[in-house]
Amino acid sequence: MTPRANPTRPRPQPSPGCRSVREHAVQSRTTASWRQRASRTWIDYLAGNLFEEANRHIGTELNLEEYVRVRNKSIGVRPDFDMRETNGRYEVPPLAWYSSHLERMRTCTVEHVIFVNDVCSLEKDEARDDVNLVRLIQQRDNCSRSAAIAQAAAAADERMREFQLLERGVPHLCKQLGLDDVAHTAVLRHVDSMIDMLSGNYHWSRTCGRYSPKAAAHLGPDRPGLLALYAPSTLQPEHVIAD
Numbered sequence: 001m002t003p004r005a006n007p008t009r010p011r012p013q014p015s016p017g018c019r020s021v022r023e024h025a026v027q028s029r030t031t032a033s034w035r036q037r038a039s040r041t042w043i044d045y046l047a048g049n050l051f052e053e054a055n056r057h058i059g060t061e062l063n064l065e066e067y068v069r070v071r072n073k074s075i076g077v078r079p080d081f082d083m084r085e086t087n088g089r090y091e092v093p094p095l096a097w098y099s100s101h102l103e104r105m106r107t108c109t110v111e112h113v114i115f116v117n118d119v120c121s122l123e124k125d126e127a128r129d130d131v132n133l134v135r136l137i138q139q140r141d142n143c144s145r146s147a148a149i150a151q152a153a154a155a156a157d158e159r160m161r162e163f164q165l166l167e168r169g170v171p172h173l174c175k176q177l178g179l180d181d182v183a184h185t186a187v188l189r190h191v192d193s194m195i196d197m198l199s200g201n202y203h204w205s206r207t208c209g210r211y212s213p214k215a216a217a218h219l220g221p222d223r224p225g226l227l228a229l230y231a232p233s234t235l236q237p238e239h240v241i242a243d
Contacts, residue, residue: 034091038082048073064136068114075117077110077197084193090186093179101166101173102190108163109194113201115156119149120205160198167191 030038052074055062062070085091096102118125118133125132137148170191174184 030086031091033094034082034085037094037097038079041078041082044073045076045079048075062131062136064133064140067131067133067136068111071114072107072110075110075114077113078106080197081106081190081193085186085190088189088193090189092186092190093183095177096174096179096183096187097190099173099177101169102187105163105166105191105194108159108166109197112156112159112163112198115152115159116202116205119152119156122149163194163198167195 048070051070054060092102115133122132122134124130125135134145134148134152137143137151138145141148141151143151170187171184174187179187
């Protein structure tokens with residue numbers, strides 16, 4: 001039995017953000033395979049953020065492994081890889097994209113971003129009483145704050161070493177998969193996008209005002225928030241720190 005559409009019911013309209021992503025994909029002449037893959041990535045990203053928001057409302061406490069698994073989706077790194085392809089006018093072939101080799105490189109990248117982000121944002125998260133990798137390590141191991149920070153930093157270093165080892169094997173991977181020059185170049189550009197993410201996030205997290213002690217002092221249930229750092233007359237786009 002096939003359900004019939006109701007002609008009187010208005011069809012839901014996509015949000016401006018959805019329209020923008022769709023139009024960008026069309027203009028970039030992406031393939032159906034890329035659009036399906038990117039759709040799944042964005043669904044996972046949005047679902048991860050809803051998962052986190054629901055947990056905040058009901059007070060669900062995650063253990064360390066659960067937290068990292070959720071953050072793998074919600075931190076927003078993976079959608080960036082898809083957009084880099086469209087901006088750069090290249091597309092990683094499915095045979096290479098879905099290889100365990102490249103997937104592990106992406107996971108190393110994402111988790112390095114998570115670990116660096118949580119170390120640098122610790123004061124901010126403590127001020128807001130938000131969940132944070134360092135705080136979860138403290139709870140799990142009953143250790144000091146400094147020891148937990150050292151563990152998180154060591155985990156980030158381990159992901160970087162693993163990434164570098166896998167990177168050296170990329171040419172052999174392309175040869176094993178029988179990729180032509182165009183596909184091989186697309187894979188190398190994808191690897192470059194991961195390197196850019198690793199480097200960019202590290203330097204941004206260490207220098208941005210969002211994670212400064214001054215910013216943390218403006219956070220908390222009885223505090224004015226980050227925008228209070230700036231007078232209205234100086235609140236220009238380059239000065240704004242996202243909350």
